[in-house]
Amino acid sequence: MGGQLRLNLCSSTSVATYSPSTFHNGTPYLCKKFNVLPFRTNSFNWVPGIYSRIQSRKHFEVMSSNGFPLNAVSLQDEQVPLTELGNAENTVSITVIGASGDLAKKKIFPALFALFYEDCLPENFIVFGYSRTKMSDEELRIMISRTLTCRVDQRENCEDKMDHFLERCFYHSGQYNSEDAFAELDCKLKEKEGCRVSNRLFYLSIPSNIFVDAVRCASLKASSTSGWTRVIVEKPFGRDLESSNGLTRCLKKYLTEEQIFRIDHYLGKELVENLSVLRFSNLVFEPLWSRNYIRNVQFIFSEDFGTEGRGGYFDNYGIIRDIMQNHLLQILALFTMETPVSMDAEDIRNEKVKVLRSMRPLQLEDVVLGQYKGHSKGSMSYPAYTDDTTVPNGSITPTFSAAALFIDNARWDGVPFLMKAGKALHTKRAEIRVQFRHVPGNLYKRNFGTDLDKATNELVLRLQPDEAIYLKINNKVPGLGMRLDRSDLNLLYKAKYRGEIPDAYERLLLDAIEGERRLFIRSDELDAAWALFTPLLKEMEEKKIAPELYPYGSRGPVGAHYLAAKHNVRWGDLSGED
Numbered sequence: 148m149g150g151q152l153r154l155n156l157c158s159s160t161s162v163a164t165y166s167p168s169t170f171h172n173g174t175p176y177l178c179k180k181f182n183v184l185p186f187r188t189n190s191f192n193w194v195p196g197i198y199s200r201i202q203s204r205k206h207f208e209v210m211s212s213n214g215f216p217l218n219a220v221s222l223q224d225e226q227v228p229l230t231e232l233g234n235a236e237n238t239v240s241i242t243v244i245g246a247s248g249d250l251a252k253k254k255i256f257p258a259l260f261a262l263f264y265e266d267c268l269p270e271n272f273i274v275f276g277y278s279r280t281k282m283s284d285e286e287l288r289i290m291i292s293r294t295l296t297c298r299v300d301q302r303e304n305c306e307d308k309m310d311h312f313l314e315r316c317f318y319h320s321g322q323y324n325s326e327d328a329f330a331e332l333d334c335k336l337k338e339k340e341g342c343r344v345s346n347r348l349f350y351l352s353i354p355s356n357i358f359v360d361a362v363r364c365a366s367l368k369a370s371s372t373s374g375w376t377r378v379i380v381e382k383p384f385g386r387d388l389e390s391s392n393g394l395t396r397c398l399k400k401y402l403t404e405e406q407i408f409r410i411d412h413y414l415g416k417e418l419v420e421n422l423s424v425l426r427f428s429n430l431v432f433e434p435l436w437s438r439n440y441i442r443n444v445q446f447i448f449s450e451d452f453g454t455e456g457r458g459g460y461f462d463n464y465g466i467i468r469d470i471m472q473n474h475l476l477q478i479l480a481l482f483t484m485e486t487p488v489s490m491d492a493e494d495i496r497n498e499k500v501k502v503l504r505s506m507r508p509l510q511l512e513d514v515v516l517g518q519y520k521g522h523s524k525g526s527m528s529y530p531a532y533t534d535d536t537t538v539p540n541g542s543i544t545p546t547f548s549a550a551a552l553f554i555d556n557a558r559w560d561g562v563p564f565l566m567k568a569g570k571a572l573h574t575k576r577a578e579i580r581v582q583f584r585h586v587p588g589n590l591y592k593r594n595f596g597t598d599l600d601k602a603t604n605e606l607v608l609r610l611q612p613d614e615a616i617y618l619k620i621n622n623k624v625p626g627l628g629m630r631l632d633r634s635d636l637n638l639l640y641k642a643k644y645r646g647e648i649p650d651a652y653e654r655l656l657l658d659a660i661e662g663e664r665r666l667f668i669r670s671d672e673l674d675a676a677w678a679l680f681t682p683l684l685k686e687m688e689e690k691k692i693a694p695e696l697y698p699y700g701s702r703g704p705v706g707a708h709y710l711a712a713k714h715n716v717r718w719g720d721l722s723g724e725d
């Protein structure tokens with residue numbers, strides 16, 4: 148799948164050969180006033196939701212999610228505007244490999260439908276499902292419509308839209324290592340694409356041990372010969388540094404780095420997208436963003452359910468690989484990186500790599516491991532992790548972990564970054580909590596008693612549920628006396644913004660279609676991330692460290708409190724204030 152694209156000139160019928168290196172700063176040039184698609188437009192009055200930026204179906208500037216122009220490219224130095232996706236000469240085919248699976252049903256098809264519903268997909272798009280399960284096109288459509296519990300399913304015209312969407316959905320059954328089956332898929336794709344320029348996106352929604360087979364077959368037999376070919380790769384990207392490097396090496400036999408879109412769906416979450424906006428466009432925050440004012444930062448993920456059916460996958464990975472090494476570390480990198488030169492994908496990813504490489508690899512003494520055990524409450528009983536029939540007996544895989552991480556650079560020297568992630572806890576929540584230092588010489592010290600921690604400012608970004616940003620401040624309780632309390636300056640999204648928040652997969656699929664790489668993981672980022680966790684994971688596994696058991700539905704093992712206390716930190720989520 149070489150990196151050559153052929154694009155039609157907007158104004159003529161000639162065809163130009165184009166290589167990605169001719170992108171200006173990696174970003175295609177603006178194509179203005181062409182009949183382009185209703186992709187995202189830039190508007191200063193930005194409100195959550197990618198669709199609010201859509202202005203009209205025709206004649207507007209097309210912008211990627213970083214606010215830069217998309218949908219058109221420059222041909223070397225001649226700045227000739229070219230349409231990429233938007234005109235009738237182009238098609239986009241999205242093939243979901245592993246279409247019969249859980250992720251495809253739960254997330255990918257619903258996200259594609261939501262994008263279609265919002266008129267965000269290109270005019271000429273088709274969706275193909277591919278997996279071993281035998282299904283007809285009609286059966287795939289039934290499967291999709293039965294499992295489409297997406298955010299738009301109660302909205303106006305949903306059924307009509309669904310019918311139109313399903314008309315564009317097709318299926319091909321085959322093995323993941325069969326070049327012949329992918330050649331048949333190619334024929335079917337060509338038939339639907341007609342003689343238009345074909346752009347193809349493959350989504351690898353299959354277990355990672357068959358990624359390379361599928362990429363080899365897709366690349367050799369079903370890549371586009373006239374437009375671009377891109378592949379979205381789901382996690383896990385390996386189990387450690389070595390296997391991740393091995394996977395990347397194998398994928399790169401068939402794909403260039405530019406064609407690989409390594410997805411981390413946490414990067415598509417609304418509040419994670421907002422992190423840079425909050426930090427870099429508010430004078431009140433950026434000057435505080437360092438060891439001078441921030442005492443510690445906490446990245447917390449909790450789920451109130453166990454592995455439930457995914458134990459087979461989970462047991463091979465554990466919570467550190469499943470959540471910390473990717474989702475939480477990605478957020479940490481965005482939180483702590485230096486100001487990028489621009490919001491271009493490469494500028495942002497360069498800064499993320501730099502900060503990841505300034506971090507100390509995790510030390511076993513700064514890590515707590517836990518595993519949930521069975522628990523009964525009234526008439527209800529909750530299973531232990533090891534009761535899951537897909538989990539091997541006696542497994543010591545952690546379902547909970549807490550860890551302290553440090554960044555050895557001038558901005559963050561000495562600041563503990565705490566991560567906590569667990570399954571089968573008391574609540575489902577993901578948040579970032581920033582605890583600020585005590586006010587020096589605080590005039591109101593005596594009003595707080597001896598516990599100054601209770602009076603520190605805390606900024607909370609709640610990623611889910613109920614997206615919110617709130618800042619805990621000290622405030623005078625109204626009245627004649629001088630009593631202080633801690634109150635919240637609270638930006639609760641559902642109270643402030645009307646539209647629903649798109650699912651992370653919608654944003655990321657749209658970005659992959661648009662060629663916007665900012666929210667996907669580059670291979671050097673991945674290396675840096677694995678380099679931090681691999682020594683710890685090896686040591687844990689060699690020493691067979693037994694996890695501390697915690698009851699299903701509890702707040703996790705008590706060891707997490709000791710770890711925090713060792714670094715002079717209190718978990719903000721356990722303060723009982725929210």
Ligand SMILES: NC(=O)C1=CN([C@@H]2O[C@H](COP(=O)(O)OP(=O)(O)OC[C@H]3O[C@@H](n4cnc5c(N)ncnc54)[C@H](OP(=O)(O)O)[C@@H]3O)[C@@H](O)[C@H]2O)C=CC1
Nearest residue numbers: 245247248249250251278279280352353354355381382383
């Ligand atoms: N499910 C989720 O919530 C999440 C999943 N992921 C990742 O996304 C990918 C897909 O996940 P998910 O849909 O849950 O996976 P599934 O286990 O449901 O697998 C997807 C499809 O792959 C095929 N398949 C499964 N096992 C094998 C095997 N051993 N050999 C060959 N084919 C197989 C099956 O299709 P058929 O038999 O029809 O060929 C199955 O329907 C994985 O990499 C996973 O780690 C990432 C984040 C969340």
Ligand SMILES: O=C1O[C@H](COP(=O)(O)O)[C@@H](O)[C@H](O)[C@H]1O
Nearest residue numbers: 382412413450469470474577611
């Ligand atoms: O990647 C994963 O994420 C999900 C949690 O995603 P969310 O968007 O629902 O918070 C987690 O359940 C799963 O174990 C993990 O593989």
